[in-house]
Each structure stands twice: as structure tokens, then as C-alpha cells.
Amino acid sequence: MSDLLASDLITPDAGEPPLLGLASVSILKVAPLARFSFRARTASLKKAGTAFGVPLPVKPLTSETTAKRAALWMGPDEWTLLAPEEDLQAVITGIGSKLGNEPHALVDVSDRSEAVIVTGEKAAWLLNTGIFVDLSQETFPVGTVTRTLFHKAPVMIWRIGPDAFVVEAWGSFMDYVAGLLVQCAQELEAA
Amino acid sequence: MLLIYCPYCEIERAETEFRCGGEAHIARPSDPEKTTDDDWVEFLYMRSNTKGIAAERWRHIHGCGRFFNAVRDTVSDEFLKIYKTGEAKPDLEALAREAGK
Numbered sequence: 001m002s003d004l005l006a007s008d009l010i011t012p013d014a015g016e017p018p019l020l021g022l023a024s025v026s027i028l029k030v031a032p033l034a035r036f037s038f039r040a041r042t043a044s045l046k047k048a049g050t051a052f053g054v055p056l057p058v059k060p061l062t063s064e065t066t067a068k069r070a071a072l073w074m075g076p077d078e079w080t081l082l083a084p085e086e087d088l089q090a091v092i093t094g095i096g097s098k099l100g101n102e103p104h105a106l107v108d109v110s111d112r113s114e115a116v117i118v119t120g121e122k123a124a125w126l127l128n129t130g131i132f133v134d135l136s137q138e139t140f141p142v143g144t145v146t147r148t149l150f151h152k153a154p155v156m157i158w159r160i161g162p163d164a165f166v167v168e169a170w171g172s173f174m175d176y177v178a179g180l181l182v183q184c185a186q187e188l189e190a191a
Numbered sequence: 192m193l194l195i196y197c198p199y200c201e202i203e204r205a206e207t208e209f210r211c212g213g214e215a216h217i218a219r220p221s222d223p224e225k226t227t228d229d230d231w232v233e234f235l236y237m238r239s240n241t242k243g244i245a246a247e248r249w250r251h252i253h254g255c256g257r258f259f260n261a262v263r264d265t266v267s268d269e270f271l272k273i274y275k276t277g278e279a280k281p282d283l284e285a286l287a288r289e290a291g292k
């Protein structure tokens with residue numbers, strides 16, 4: 001999956017069996033990650049981006065990535081920062097020392113949510129069984145990220161490739177989200 | 192389904208992503224010590240409950256999470272104007288005239 005965004009960061013969890021493996025769409029659990037909720041004012045963004053290793057996007061619903069870092073726009077003063085698990089402490093000290101006394105909040109939320117990768121030509125179709133967002137590539141190009149609802153559960157969706165999405169939900173909602181995705185995919189088998 | 196424009200995400204989204212936060216432009220008493228009980232009641236509970244063109248707070252709770260303000264016709268559900276928190280309250284009568292209401 002090397003053609004996908006943040007390919008050394010968003011990796012399938014080798015210890016977990018695939019949740020779904022159809023020819024047209026598959027669902028894989030994502031290996032654990034360091035996740036941060038970062039909030040700050042405009043004046044601090046440049047420094048924070050330098051410390052984190054990737055600039056923080058200011059354009060709504062976009063992301064900035066390197067192989068091992070991802071900064072996702074969540075709101076006008078809020079970002080989700082992703083890094084490999086082993087870099088957790090480095091990110092905290094890096095941003096903390098660079099920003100010093102400038103008002104900001106950097107919170108470790110690594111265990112708050114879980115993620116799955118939905119890939120395949122029917123990936124967007126499958127997400128649209130529960131998400132009321134136009135996922136065509138014109139309006140939702142690669143790199144687009146947003147919070148929204150999947151049926152009744154709040155989720156974050158992030159397009160990391162033309163046919164690949166990361167779907168993140170809070171831990172206690174993931175069985176509901178993944179379960180409904182798998183159930184909806186049965187329609188593809190039936191067709 | 193109603194589509195609502197979020198001024199922070201700069202996109203229209205389904206109403207299920209939003210919550211209405213009640214009447215907009217209600218200022219909290221600036222000096223609580225000197226505020227009378229009647230004024231607190233006015234601030235906390237009394238709302239104009241307009242039938243027609245009203246300015247409301249809305250929150251994109253299942254999106255960017257931000258509050259913004261919107262002028263909505265409470266009869267037809269039509270949104271006439273959407274603006275960011277902190278921007279001045281628009282002239283509701285002018286908006287109503289423009290919309291032919």
C-alpha cells in the first residue's frame with residue numbers, strides 16, 4: 001500500500017484477521033498509533049508544524065503528511081496529529097519545548113479511538129451506506145479528512161488513496177461501525 | 192434532508208451533523224455581582240421564540256465542532272444567512288425583505 005498517504009504510519013495490524021475480504025472491498029484493522037488532539041492559535045502553528053515534522057494544514061478538511069507523520073484539520077483551531085507509537089514522547093517534548101508558554105493544548109488521545117482501512121473499488125460505496133457525504137474524487141479528493149456520522153456513530157474519515165479510506169471511531173463505537181460496514185458489504189456478495 | 196452550510200468547514204453538510212443552540216446574540220451579564228435575579232431570569236430563560244425570521248446559534252457538532260450563527264425562517268426552515276461567531280447580528284428585517292417574506 002505504498003502509494004497511499006502516510007504509508008509507514010497507517011499500517012494494517014498484522015495480528016488481526018481482516019474484518020472483510022471481498023474482491024471489491026476489504027476492511028483491515030489499523031495497527032496502534034500515537035494520536036494527539038492539538039489546539040492552538042494561528043500564531044503558533046508554524047512552530048508547531050516545524051516541531052511535529054509536517055505543517056499543520058489551515059485549509060478546511062485537508063491533511064498534510066509524510067511517511068511517518070500526519071496532521072489532520074479538524075476545525076479552525078484544532079488538529080489531529082498522528083505518529084508511530086514509539087514517537088509518542090518525542091512528539092510531546094518536541095511540540096512542548098518549541099511552543100513553551102504560548103497557549104496551546106496537546107493531549108494524548110491514542111487509546112480513545114480505533115481505526116480501520118477500507119480499500120477497494122467499492123470502498124466509497126460502502127462508506128456511503130452510512131455516511132451522507134459526497135465521496136466523489138472531485139469533492140472529496142485524496143487527503144480530505146472530516147468528522148461526520150456513520151449511521152449513528154461519530155467517525156472520522158480520511159481518504160488516503162483513490163480507493164482507500166481510514167475510518168476512525170471511538171473504541172466503544174468501533175464494533176458498531178465495523179459490524180455495520182461488514183453487514184452492508186453483504187449486499188455486494190448478494191449482487 | 193436539510194443541508195446546512197458550515198462557515199468553518201466551508202461546505203454544506205446534512206442536518207444530522209448539526210445541533211441548534213437556541214437564540215443567538217444573548218449576552219451574558221457582564222457584572223454577575225450586580226445582576227438582579229430578574230435580569231438573570233431574563234438572561235437564562237426568556238427567549239423571543241420567533242415565528243419567522245430569527246437569528247440562532249448552531250453547532251457543527253459532528254464536524255468541526257464549532258458554534259456559528261444563522262438566520263433561519265422558523266416556518267419554512269430556510270436558511271437566509273450563515274455567519275461566524277463574533278460577527279455582528281445582521282439586519283433581520285432587510286434579510287426578510289430580500290427573501291420576499
Ligand SMILES: [Zn+2]
Binds near residue numbers: 197199201251
Ligand atoms: Zn464545520
